[in-house]
Amino acid sequence: MTTPTPARPEATEPVLEVRDLHVRFAGRLGLGAGLAGKKATESRAVDGVDLQLYPGEVLALAGESGCGKTTLARTIMGLEPPKQGEIRFEGKPLGKSTKLLREYRRRVQMVFQDPTAALNPRQTIYESIAEGLRVHGISRGPNGETEEQLVALALSRAGMRPPERFFLNYPHELSGGQRQRVVIAGALVLDPEIIVADEPVSSLDASVRGEILKLLLGLRNELNIAMLVVTHDLGLAWTIADRVAVMYLGRIVEIGPAEDVLTRPLHPYTKALLEVVPEAGGIDRPFLAGEPPDPTRIPEGCRFNPRCPEVASGEAAAAGVLDACQSQDLGLGELRPGHFAACHLRARETPDDPA
Amino acid sequence: MSVLSTRDLTVSYHTQAGPVPAVRGVDLEVNTGEVLGLAGESGCGKSTIVNAVLRLLPPKTEVTGEVLLNGEDVLAMKAGRLRAVRWSAISVVFQGAMHAMNPVQRIGDQIAEAIVLHTKAGEKEAQVRAGALLEQVGLPPRRLRDYPHELSGGQKQRVMIAMALACGPDLVIADEPTTALDVMVQAQVLQLLKELQRELGLAMLFITHDLSVLVEVSDRLAIMYAGKIVEEGPAVAVFQDPRHPYTRALSGAFPQIGDRTFRMAPSGLPGDPPFPGNVPSGCSFHPRCPLAFEECPTIDPDLYVAGDGRRAACLLVKRGDPVEAAH
Amino acid sequence: MWGLGILVFFILVAVFAPLISNEATMDPTCPCTGDPLEPPSSEFWFGTDNLGRSVYTMTVWGARISLTVGLAATLISMAIGALVGITAGYYGGRLESGLMRLTDWFLVLPWLALAIVLASVLGRSLAIIILVIGITSWPGTARVVRAQSLSVKTRPYVERSRALGASNWHLISRHILPNVGPLIFANTILTVAIAILSESTLAFLGLGDPLSVSWGTMLDFAFSAGAATTGIWWWLLPPGLAIVFVVLAFTMCGFALDEILNPKLRER
Numbered sequence: 045m046t047t048p049t050p051a052r053p054e055a056t057e058p059v060l061e062v063r064d065l066h067v068r069f070a071g072r073l074g075l076g077a078g079l080a081g082k083k084a085t086e087s088r089a090v091d092g093v094d095l096q097l098y099p100g101e102v103l104a105l106a107g108e109s110g111c112g113k114t115t116l117a118r119t120i121m122g123l124e125p126p127k128q129g130e131i132r133f134e135g136k137p138l139g140k141s142t143k144l145l146r147e148y149r150r151r152v153q154m155v156f157q158d159p160t161a162a163l164n165p166r167q168t169i170y171e172s173i174a175e176g177l178r179v180h181g182i183s184r185g186p187n188g189e190t191e192e193q194l195v196a197l198a199l200s201r202a203g204m205r206p207p208e209r210f211f212l213n214y215p216h217e218l219s220g221g222q223r224q225r226v227v228i229a230g231a232l233v234l235d236p237e238i239i240v241a242d243e244p245v246s247s248l249d250a251s252v253r254g255e256i257l258k259l260l261l262g263l264r265n266e267l268n269i270a271m272l273v274v275t276h277d278l279g280l281a282w283t284i285a286d287r288v289a290v291m292y293l294g295r296i297v298e299i300g301p302a303e304d305v306l307t308r309p310l311h312p313y314t315k316a317l318l319e320v321v322p323e324a325g326g327i328d329r330p331f332l333a334g335e336p337p338d339p340t341r342i343p344e345g346c347r348f349n350p351r352c353p354e355v356a357s358g359e360a361a362a363a364g365v366l367d368a369c370q371s372q373d374l375g376l377g378e379l380r381p382g383h384f385a386a387c388h389l390r391a392r393e394t395p396d397d398p399a
Numbered sequence: 400m401s402v403l404s405t406r407d408l409t410v411s412y413h414t415q416a417g418p419v420p421a422v423r424g425v426d427l428e429v430n431t432g433e434v435l436g437l438a439g440e441s442g443c444g445k446s447t448i449v450n451a452v453l454r455l456l457p458p459k460t461e462v463t464g465e466v467l468l469n470g471e472d473v474l475a476m477k478a479g480r481l482r483a484v485r486w487s488a489i490s491v492v493f494q495g496a497m498h499a500m501n502p503v504q505r506i507g508d509q510i511a512e513a514i515v516l517h518t519k520a521g522e523k524e525a526q527v528r529a530g531a532l533l534e535q536v537g538l539p540p541r542r543l544r545d546y547p548h549e550l551s552g553g554q555k556q557r558v559m560i561a562m563a564l565a566c567g568p569d570l571v572i573a574d575e576p577t578t579a580l581d582v583m584v585q586a587q588v589l590q591l592l593k594e595l596q597r598e599l600g601l602a603m604l605f606i607t608h609d610l611s612v613l614v615e616v617s618d619r620l621a622i623m624y625a626g627k628i629v630e631e632g633p634a635v636a637v638f639q640d641p642r643h644p645y646t647r648a649l650s651g652a653f654p655q656i657g658d659r660t661f662r663m664a665p666s667g668l669p670g671d672p673p674f675p676g677n678v679p680s681g682c683s684f685h686p687r688c689p690l691a692f693e694e695c696p697t698i699d700p701d702l703y704v705a706g707d708g709r710r711a712a713c714l715l716v717k718r719g720d721p722v723e724a725a726h
Numbered sequence: 727m728w729g730l731g732i733l734v735f736f737i738l739v740a741v742f743a744p745l746i747s748n749e750a751t752m753d754p755t756c757p758c759t760g761d762p763l764e765p766p767s768s769e770f771w772f773g774t775d776n777l778g779r780s781v782y783t784m785t786v787w788g789a790r791i792s793l794t795v796g797l798a799a800t801l802i803s804m805a806i807g808a809l810v811g812i813t814a815g816y817y818g819g820r821l822e823s824g825l826m827r828l829t830d831w832f833l834v835l836p837w838l839a840l841a842i843v844l845a846s847v848l849g850r851s852l853a854i855i856i857l858v859i860g861i862t863s864w865p866g867t868a869r870v871v872r873a874q875s876l877s878v879k880t881r882p883y884v885e886r887s888r889a890l891g892a893s894n895w896h897l898i899s900r901h902i903l904p905n906v907g908p909l910i911f912a913n914t915i916l917t918v919a920i921a922i923l924s925e926s927t928l929a930f931l932g933l934g935d936p937l938s939v940s941w942g943t944m945l946d947f948a949f950s951a952g953a954a955t956t957g958i959w960w961w962l963l964p965p966g967l968a969i970v971f972v973v974l975a976f977t978m979c980g981f982a983l984d985e986i987l988n989p990k991l992r993e994r
Contacts, residue, residue, distance in 0.1 A: 220671070250440055251652060251667060252671060321656060322586075322611040332583050
């Protein structure tokens with residue numbers, strides 16, 4: 045598999061790379077089932093993911109719930125242990141040296157979905173932000189700044205000005221938007237290369253979201269921070285992403301430049317997701333039947349085949365790939381330059397066919 | 400024909416710090432067979448309106464104005480009449496409805512309960528009707544015997560819709576019915592709601608913060624801010640050609656995929672929506688408004704005519720925009 | 727507020743016992759004691775017991791024993807309970823299972839039987855009482871603390887700290903403990919109430935130190951002397967009411983404590 049073309053041509057080496065990552069969660073057994081000798085069903089939350097993140101790019105990780113995007117983000121942050129696979133930071137694999145791990149923990153930061161829950165209600169804003177510095181034993185900045193100056197700088201970069209005014213506030217004294225800025229400041233204070241944002245605006249009021257997204261884009265533009273944004277909202281991806289990766293049942297099924305993936309999607313699942321985005325004019329459009337996928341029961345062959353409209357409509361059969369769809373699992377193929385999809389049918393067609 | 404109509408509805412909560420006005424003079428109208436969408440963010444008062452219409456507000460709350468249901472003033476109804484009207488004339492599909500079901504009661508019993516309470520039907524007949532309702536919402540009748548935890552989120556929401564329809568109401572209020580659902584399931588539920596509404600000729604008040612969902616489902620839209628309606632009109636027109644600066648900003652938060660003007664250009668408003676009790680003077684939107692001018696902090700605008708069947712509460716509209724003023 | 731007031735009152739009583747009462751009136755050999763079983767009078771405010779000792783004095787001095795035993799036993803209980811609870815809740819896995827089994831074992835231990843056994847084997851003394859109460863009341867605290875630790879551990883702000891690279895020690899001391907702390911305190915206060923009641927019970931059953939005067943021993947002697955049936959209310963009422971008020975006071979304080987320590991509730 046060839047490396048996808050990065051969005052920014054100056055950068056050719058990924059700052060973060062994930063290879064063949066697998067994350068499993070053990071299921072739970074009821075007492076009766078356990079006594080009867082049944083095995084707990086395992087949930088294959090992340091089932092073989094390869095991903096590259098380039099310096100200064102915004103990569104959106106999209107999909108429904110259960111697709112594994114949050115688990116992938118959390119595993120990258122070190123909050124979940126992978127069953128298999130490798131994470132490489134600046135070309136070096138993690139897990140070999142604790143020194144590298146500490147470095148990694150400083151330069152890769154996370155922004156959480158619910159800013160209210162992400163802040164300790166008993167800590168002041170100052171303490172919440174300074175925590176990062178204290179955990180890493182940083183008492184002076186690169187130019188000799190004190191801890192207080194570093195915290196103030198982070199707050200003002202996150203748009204909270206004048207920063208000193210907020211030092212002694214508690215989270216419940218701030219609005220939702222302000223809390224999220226504090227969380228972002230907490231990430232910025234360590235001068236990261238990468239920010240992993242898990243649904244950064246979905247719990248905020250709609251009119252406030254734009255400002256937070258503007259802030260994130262601004263940070264990318266000014267500080268060249270790469271961002272992995274996990275979201276279920278394709279509109280958000282359209283607004284700020286350079287590239288979009290669509291996940292389904294633990295795998296990336298399509299990845300490529302945002303404009304391509306969102307206006308000329310290759311994978312049938314991506315198409316289905318785009319079709320259900322609400323828009324003016326009514327809802328008489330086709331959508332996928334059935335419930336969101338279950339990571340404890342991954343189908344054979346292409347994992348999307350039971351719900352795939354191309355299978356249901358007979359297109360797959362007509363093109364002679366139905367057998368492959370139902371029995372052969374497959375990875376991403378570069379079907380257009382820089383645009384990858386895991387689909388037997390699309391792989392058959394030439395890249396320039398109208399998708 | 401108007402099913403629900405409010406005139407100058409004002410609701411003030413009673414707090415230790417004094418009365419807090421959550422709804423400040425709202426005129427709404429929902430007609431038979433029509434879907435009115437009500438959009439707004441936290442603190443705008445939309446959930447208060449639902450509670451006011453059903454008279455579910457806490458005891459010391461001050462409510463003035465009129466709420467007419469099929470011509471009758473709900474606020475003046477006696478307790479007996481009110482109980483009769485609740486659910487049989489108006490029903491609600493609540494936010495977080497998945498958690499509104501009794502976990503130790505089968506869903507068939509829960510639906511039947513509503514029927515038995517409001518109609519002359521006996522237990523057996525109610526069960527039969529419950530089965531028919533389940534079919535209407537796309538679930539097989541055998542699921543009557545299931546407990547809530549055996550259903551998925553989308554299925555539970557369908558059950559809530561079935562419950563709402565159980566007594567054949569004239570008006571259904573849907574308060575954030577799809578917020579907690581996945582996009583795919585959300586589309587299914589929305590389509591179901593729209594189909595049922597059309598089939599049964601229901602009047603529907605659809606409340607949500609998600610403007611794009613509203614535009615899909617509603618015939619007319621009303622946008623709320625700080626306890627008042629700031630714009631109303633035909634849904635598509637309001638969304639695509641807003642007349643109030645707040646509506647314009649709000650619709651910017653729901654970009655059209657494929658529209659290049661939205662790429663790398665997130666737009667939002669500074670500040671936060673005001674809390675009731677902390678409403679700015681004059682036009683409550685002026686601190687965040689990109690088009691505010693010197694009169695805005697002093698005059699609280701009424702809803703001025705802003706086009707065909709459209710109104711907006713903005714001094715710019717009153718001044719006479721380049722946009723044509725209608726009759 | 728009331729709870730705190732009552733508590734302070736009793737603590738002051740205990741501390742200033744020698745100043746507000748004549749210790750000698752507890753000694754039955756002293757001529758300053760009165761006639762046996764005298765009802766309350768101006769000389770002996772609470773009357774006298776069957777040995778002529780001043781009930782008032784004994785109640786006042788009894789406060790020292792009851793409060794001391796209660797606090798000491800609770801300190802032991804809280805220390806063990808918090809340690810076990812936080813360790814089990816935070817680390818999980820086999821450590822948690824092991825610790826919780828240990829907790830369950832101690833939970834079902836019949837403390838009364840244990841007290842009797844220990845008292846007969848090791849002799850009757852205050853130390854034994856404190857020990858017995860301490861090692862039989864920690865499981866309650868441990869379970870509550872473990873549950874809270876588990877809940878706090880999964881909260882997003884703790885995860886954020888983990889994502890920042892914080893060590894286990896940092897997470898426990900900076901995040902888990904402050905958020906579990908108030909619960910431990912509230913639980914502690916309630917445990918003191920139970921400890922005092924337990925001490926009274928054990929003393930009442932004759933397992934206490936026969937040489938020291940506590941409210942429990944007073945009740946024991948009173949019942950043995952048949953005070954309940956012969957209507958010698960002044961011997962029963964003071965120690966009984968004292969126990970009730972102290973336990974009530976501790977309980978009220980326990981409830982009020984979290985409100986003080988939680989910044990969100992502080993404003994209201």
